[in-house]
Amino acid sequence: MYRFIAFGHSHIVAFAKGAYEYQAADLPAEAARVEGRFLYLYDPAYNPVLQGPPEARELNPKLREQLAELPWHFVVLVCGGNEHNVLGIVRNKRPFDFVLSSAPDLPLHPGYELVPEALIREVLKHYMADSLETMRAFRAATELPVMQLEPPPPLPNRRVLAYPREFVRASLLRAKIAPELIRYKLWRLESDIYAKFCKEFDIDYLPAPFDMVDRNGMLAEAGWGSDATHANPRYGMEVMKDVIELYAGAQEARVSS
Template sequence: MNIHVFGRSHTYCLRKALAKQGPPLASDHFVIADTAELRKRKQEGVSDGQMLKDHFDKGSPPSRQFWFSWVGGNEHNLIGLMRHPRHFDFIHPQDPGLPLDPGAEILTYGLVKAALRESAGVKRSIETLTQARKAINAPLYQIEPPPPKADDDFIRLHLGQVFREQYGASAQVPDIAPASLRRKTWLAYCDVMREECAKLTVGYVATPPSVMDRDGYLLPQAYANDATHGNAWYGGEMLKVLSAIANGRQYPDIKDAA
């Protein structure tokens, strides 16, 4: 079974898991592509979709193909990881009991979703998915990004420079947004991507419960050494899900794979 995965930094955990433990099934042939590296070599006039198809066709034996996209997946962090100078919060309909940040301006769920949908990163992800859907005649799925990490101290310690510089954050004591807001912006981002995928007839792979705590945050054992990504153990759990979908098996941790 050919299982093709393309994207950027979120795919690194899959590479690490494959190097450490191999694929879930011996018959799984995983090929993982970094879209940024491929674009550097892309010929003028070639769409991203055709670029990906040409790349995967070269490196795969003839057999059935399943494609998984892990493009994007950081846009919610750009608005929800650091505390915005104009503090905001909102109620997410999936988890309305999450606390509101005292003193924050309360926005509507629709406004936050609209801001995410109009962000440059989401638009770029949808364009890549659109082109991939046109170029290939095989099942195509978008993978949900890792849930937020609940540990504020861990995030502060492992905060990347892009976030340290956001809003002029202090390098000594960065102003992290509340964990509840981090979860709500992640949920809103996932809602946007799920809706956009449905329009494109692209399946959506939600996060398996095996990597989340009971409150919906990423398990500490799944933390990579940064503020937002999952590690090799998390990558191994995601490989199980992708393998199960591609091979038509029922995997107990699949919540949503259309």
């Protein structure tokens, strides 16, 4: 039995629902069992999440209490994750594309302005700043293993346009949504920022389930949530399995070393 506590923003919902489905599923005898607690960081009870002076912000004591309340095996963070959608979905005055350094041969959209990847990286970091600061505070608040989930891939454009709610609201114009390839690149770049941050702060970074990424780099239909940017419980269940695998693998490595 693995006992964990998870904290996060909106993407935690799919993970929590998937984890509950996993718990309730008729699992084979050898499958690991889990017991999780899921705390939504937008819950007023835990806000502000970070307290104290800007140069030394700490986790809200109520969140620290949650961390200490039970002998958890590990902590799962689902911080942020929609920043790539901020740039990929909202209307841009000057449509842009960029060369993704991890896949520099991907096509560039004809006629779009080429923006340095470094600039987009900085803009994403600007929007990710609170999430990164929150991750850092959780890492500082516990000795337990901490892992951060990679945000789910972007939903295909046809799905976004079918559900113009949340981020995009009714103002979304068909012509203004970025091409899927650019949205894919933004997601990869955001993921790279999270990955590098995690490496720096000793946080494990769990990639999105392989089977939940379609051949265009979008969220596979099986994982589509009920809006334009989120995944569903089935996606969350696949994540749960990967979380178990990551933790168990790390434990095995620890024992063997």
